[in-house]
Amino acid sequence: MKIVINILKFIVMLVLVLCVLFFGLKNIAFSTILNKDYVLNKLEETNFYSGTFELVKSGFENYIAQSGLEEEALNNICTEEKVKNDIGIIINNIYNGTNEDIDTTEIANNLNANIDKLNVRTPQNQKALDKFVDQICTEYKDTILNTKYENTIHNALNKVIQIMEKLQTIILIVTIIGIICIILLNVKNIYKLVGNIGTILFSSSLVILIAIKLLNVNVNISAIKLFNNTFSNSIVTVLQDIINKINNFGLILLIISIILIILNAVIYILKFKETNNKTKSENISE
């Protein structure tokens, strides 16, 4: 009978460990990568807007040499404010599914006005100039990472959020049932409950800390390069922040579990003392 109870306890504890891991990771995900404000804050923190603006300017300059135009043609055709607004539109498209287009009319108008100031426009080169303006607008969209996949990403994010919310309800019910089960299984020795909760939290913390260690050993997060240096820098900062949050969650669980394990040992000592005193007094009365 004792073996059956112990096996049942083990299974319930395993389920509860998975529940703890789910709630911890879900909360971290919802407060970081699935949170639009968090992403916007991180972009600001990592100077993503000014970095992207510099990239936009540098990208334009790359085209000027082959265009035969003077560099003045690019003067103030785009502002950092516009870059920031447009990135905001992209983030909205991803998180809110707004499906708004990036408007490059302002850039095209400014560029055309600058070309007119240079007095180089002729009927012969009109077509080539139009193509050049189009090229600059495309370069702008490419640099701020405006893609047709924003809607797809939004749908995928929405699906993940919906699944997680549904799972949360199920896992909450499972957790309550698990807690009731573990109490019932310890009903004869209720003091053992402290040890069981300690075991659950200790296992959860170990799973998290080992997984983070394995990730750090196998992947060099700080060297991740995607699209351009500015984007890579922001991505690396976000990933490292998420990893730190998960690691801190693991450490908090570890501290609580150690306290519970020590408490469990103290209870055992006290229990042993009590049992002995009882036996002694029984022997004396006999």
Added chain:
Amino acid sequence: MHNKRIIQASKATISVIIVALLLVGLIFFATYLFFGQEIDTAVLLLNTVSVNLNENKEQVPTILNEEKQTLENYPEYGTQYATIEIPRINANLPVYFGDTLEILKKGVGHSSGSYFPGEGGSIVYMGHNSKKVFRRFSELQIGDPIKVTTTYGEFNYKIYDMQLIKETELEKVPIQREEEILMVYTCYPFNNIGYADHRFVVYAKLEK
């Protein structure tokens, strides 16, 4: 009595730790069993985008193996490995390995899909038609010399052909390894305004 209490407490603690370790082992085992392939793919994907730019890495010199006609230790992408000299248009320009717009801003680019000087194949160089680079390409004539001085040797070529091609006519700059041919091109018209969709190509053979 005191020792017995300690032993009892230690036993309880050890059993808690053993059960915890069993749970951890079981979770990792199950995770690897059910999601092992997905985890491996994710790690591989992350490692693919994780570029270790070892900036302190010592630059290994490029050497030409003349017998095999191949280079040992190719130049790093984006670095300057040669200069090109075209006396008739008074051009003496740095040559970088790579052909991005960022590279072309600095000088002449070497198409990464083509061979290097000394390898006995097609070498494709390109540069802007700006004043600083190839604006005076129209002055070139058949028979003009082109000298390429690399970090591993000097190579002299002689122009034998010049052609005007569309930007999409890639077959006019063929990559082969039967004969060492240097192909240098720039945008056409030389003093165009706007987007240039033609290229002026100069073909030069290696002088024995």
